[in-house]
Amino acid sequence: xxxxxxxxxxxxxxxxxxxxxxxxxxxxxxxxxxxxxxxxxxxxxxxxxxxxxxxxxxxxxxxxxxxxxxxxxxxxxxxxxxxxxxxxxxxxxxxxxxxxxxxxxxxxxxxxxxxxxxxxxxxxxxxxxxxxxxxxxxxxxxxxxxxxxxxxxxxxxxxxxxxxxxxxxxxxxxxxxxxxxxxxxxxxxxxxxxxxxxxxxxxxxxxxxxxxxxxxxxxxxxxxxxxxxxxxxxxxxxxxxxxxxxxxxxxxxxxxxxxxxxxxxxxxxxxxxxxxxxxxxxxxxxxxxxxxxxxxxxxxxxxxxxxxxxxxxxxxxxxxxxxxxxxxxxxxxxxxxxxxxxxxxxxxxxxxxxxxxxxxxxxxxxxxxxxxxxxxxxxxxxxxxxxxxxxxxxxxxxxxxx
Numbered sequence: 001x002x003x004x005x006x007x008x009x010x011x012x013x014x015x016x017x018x019x020x021x022x023x024x025x026x027x028x029x030x031x032x033x034x035x036x037x038x039x040x041x042x043x044x045x046x047x048x049x050x051x052x053x054x055x056x057x058x059x060x061x062x063x064x065x066x067x068x069x070x071x072x073x074x075x076x077x078x079x080x081x082x083x084x085x086x087x088x089x090x091x092x093x094x095x096x097x098x099x100x101x102x103x104x105x106x107x108x109x110x111x112x113x114x115x116x117x118x119x120x121x122x123x124x125x126x127x128x129x130x131x132x133x134x135x136x137x138x139x140x141x142x143x144x145x146x147x148x149x150x151x152x153x154x155x156x157x158x159x160x161x162x163x164x165x166x167x168x169x170x171x172x173x174x175x176x177x178x179x180x181x182x183x184x185x186x187x188x189x190x191x192x193x194x195x196x197x198x199x200x201x202x203x204x205x206x207x208x209x210x211x212x213x214x215x216x217x218x219x220x221x222x223x224x225x226x227x228x229x230x231x232x233x234x235x236x237x238x239x240x241x242x243x244x245x246x247x248x249x250x251x252x253x254x255x256x257x258x259x260x261x262x263x264x265x266x267x268x269x270x271x272x273x274x275x276x277x278x279x280x281x282x283x284x285x286x287x288x289x290x291x292x293x294x295x296x297x298x299x300x301x302x303x304x305x306x307x308x309x310x311x312x313x314x315x316x317x318x319x320x321x322x323x324x325x326x327x328x329x330x331x332x333x334x335x336x337x338x339x340x341x342x343x344x345x346x347x348x349x350x351x352x353x354x355x356x357x358x359x360x361x362x363x364x365x366x367x368x369x370x371x372x373x374x375x376x377x378x379x380x381x382x383x384x385x386x387x388x389x390x391x392x393x394x395x396x397x398x399x400x401x402x
Contacts, residue, residue, distance in 0.1 A: 005039040122161060123162075133153055210230060278325075281325050304332060340357075355399065
């Protein structure tokens with residue numbers, strides 16, 4: 001702490017003086033001890049003033065204190081300096097307080113402007129809310145949405161502060177009138193819906209009955225579309241009473257869930273089967289593509305025939321993979337036929353081993369068709385018929401070429 005005693009003195013009769021730019025003035029009397037103790041006593045009083053100024057300045061700069069309150073404190077201390085019973089650098093403290101007063105005045109002005117702006121914004125916001133409420137009350141037919149919005153307006157209204165009491169009361173009357181008007185209009189509307197709810201219940205009972213009929217179906221694509229159509233009709237139909245609506249919806253949804261759950265299980269099993277088939281066909285392709293057709297055309301043809309038989313037995317694969325697999329297998333088949341055709345041209349029809357092989361393939365295809373027909377497997381029958389027709393066609397072309 002500064003030695004404030006340098007700004008004072010005590011005369012012989014105990015009178016204490018403080019030194020200022022305007023000269024000395026009496027600040028008190030000290031008779032209780034040595035003059036130095038008297039100066040220290042009055043210097044401590046000055047130090048207390050400095051501490052108060054320090055605290056006021058710190059709170060003002062930090063924003064922790066109201067600028068107007070700080071300004072009042074600064075002016076009070078500044079006014080007291082002329083007669084303060086203290087010893088210290090009064091001129092410096094006065095200059096410091098004058099600067100602080102300017103800062104506080106500026107901050108107080110800013111705060112007042114902010115409050116004025118906030119009041120203006122609050123008034124504008126409440127006015128906008130009232131106008132929105134009046135428009136909803138007069139025009140809206142989205143009852144739930146408008147009702148929810150009016151509740152939101154009320155909640156926001158309660159958070160807005162700063163509008164003068166008279167204006168706030170007038171705005172509140174307008175808002176309350178709008179809300180009451182909306183409530184009456186909504187009540188009249190829903191009163192007219194009772195009969196519609198009864199009709200809606202009848203319609204939805206029919207939709208539920210139809211959905212429950214379809215839930216055991218295994219015609220997956222057709223039934224799925226029918227259930228989707230029923231859902232569209234459900235959404236388009238008016239609502240029944242709350243209790244009836246909930247019970248009907250639970251039945252309707254349960255019927256849909258049962259069908260789509262069964263379909264999902266079937267499709268999942270089919271997908272797993274097709275993925276396994278895909279792995280099998282990929283392995284067969286790897287085996288086929290490894291055939292050395294040029295070195296052993298006849299052996300390659302026989303092996304390819306075995307692979308093709310296993311290929312047809314392997315079954316369906318995922319749609320996105322089917323075309324690529326078939327294309328690769330056809331390429332191998334084309335190569336074998338090309339090599340065998342070259343060899344065939346060098347032999348007579350009777351000695352042509354390719355024709356013999358092709359006839360054997362036709363016989364094998366006929367046998368496969370017979371087995372599929374005996375098993376009653378529609379998919380295998382169809383595939384066997386296609387394979388047989390293809391092999392017969394190739395044999396006919398080969399015999400004609402011969």
